[in-house]
Amino acid sequence: MLIFVLGLGLIAGSVAGCSIYMASKQAPSVHVDVLRIGAERREILNEFGLPALSEDRDGRRYEVFEVVSGATSAAKGARAAFHYTADLVTLGLWEVVATPVEMGMAPAQRVVRVRYDGDFRVDEISWLKSPGD
Numbered sequence: 224m225l226i227f228v229l230g231l232g233l234i235a236g237s238v239a240g241c242s243i244y245m246a247s248k249q250a251p252s253v254h255v256d257v258l259r260i261g262a263e264r265r266e267i268l269n270e271f272g273l274p275a276l277s278e279d280r281d282g283r284r285y286e287v288f289e290v291v292s293g294a295t296s297a298a299k300g301a302r303a304a305f306h307y308t309a310d311l312v313t314l315g316l317w318e319v320v321a322t323p324v325e326m327g328m329a330p331a332q333r334v335v336r337v338r339y340d341g342d343f344r345v346d347e348i349s350w351l352k353s354p355g356d
Contacts, residue, residue, distance in 0.1 A: 250291045274288050283346075292331050
C-alpha cells in the first residue's frame, strides 16, 4: 500500500503545476476604455502596442489592432493559488480537471480598426471581430 501511495504521489507530482502555470501566465487585461473618439494615437499605442496593420489613405491613418482581453493580476493570482491548494489536497490529481479548464479559459481575441484624423486623434472605431464571432 505504501508503494502504491508513493507511486501515486510521484506521478501526481510530475504532472502537477500545469494549471498553476497556465493561470499565472494568462495575458494581462487590456483597458479598452482608452479606445474612444478624440483619444490620441499615443494613448492607443501605449495600451494596445503596435498595430497589426497600419496604412495611410485619403490623408488619414488607419490601424488595425488585435486585442486580447486577459485577466487582472489579482484574478490570475487567486486562480493559481486555488489550483496549488487543490493540487496539494488531491496529490496532484486536480490537474486532470484543472488543465483542460485552464485551456478553455483562453482569453478572447478581438480585432478593432481605428481611424485617426490629421492630428492623430481617433475619429472612428470599428470592431471587426468581437468575442463569440
